[in-house]
Amino acid sequence: MAVNPSGTGNELTILPLRSARSNPYTVSAADIANGWTQPVEILWADNQSNPEPFPDTLYTVQVSVQNLKGVNSPKALYGPVQFEILTDGSSAGGGRSQGIIAVIQLLTNAKAGDVLAVHAYAVHD
Numbered sequence: 001m002a003v004n005p006s007g008t009g010n011e012l013t014i015l016p017l018r019s020a021r022s023n024p025y026t027v028s029a030a031d032i033a034n035g036w037t038q039p040v041e042i043l044w045a046d047n048q049s050n051p052e053p054f055p056d057t058l059y060t061v062q063v064s065v066q067n068l069k070g071v072n073s074p075k076a077l078y079g080p081v082q083f084e085i086l087t088d089g090s091s092a093g094g095g096r097s098q099g100i101i102a103v104i105q106l107l108t109n110a111k112a113g114d115v116l117a118v119h120a121y122a123v124h125d
Contacts, residue, residue, distance in 0.1 A: 016124035018044045018054065020099065024068055027106065027114040036105050041086075042120045043099035053096040057085045059124045063102055066119060071111040078116065079105035 020042045031037050046052040065078045083102040088094060102118050 018122045020120050022118040024115050024117055027112055029112040032112050036103050039101045039103055040118050041101050053098045056095050057097045059122045061122045064119045065104055066117045069115040071113055072109040075109040076107050077110040079107050
């Protein structure tokens with residue numbers, strides 16, 4: 001039995017996917033004392049580093065931490081992350097999302113001088 005196409009919709013759709021990486025973040029002694037990093041900003045951009053916000057905040061995010069330099073590597077240095085979606089509140093771009101802010105939990109093996117990067121991947125729902 002053959003099924004004829006309905007003539008509506010697309011056979012293939014391009015997922016509205018964004019990925020971004022933070023600048024390197026160096027863990028400070030104050031971070032160690034607190035047990036977490038200062039907020040790390042990650043902005044959505046196109047492949048020429050131009051801002052490319054999501055039109056709204058209806059997307060799912062996966063965040064991971066890359067250890068660029070760890071004084072106590074390969075022991076565990078970082079735990080789960082907490083993040084918040086950045087929303088543009090201005091009238092011109094109201095409701096758009098420029099990126100996220102992440103806070104990284106530091107485990108007992110983390111030391112001042114460790115360097116990390118945060119990676120974020122988002123898919124619009």
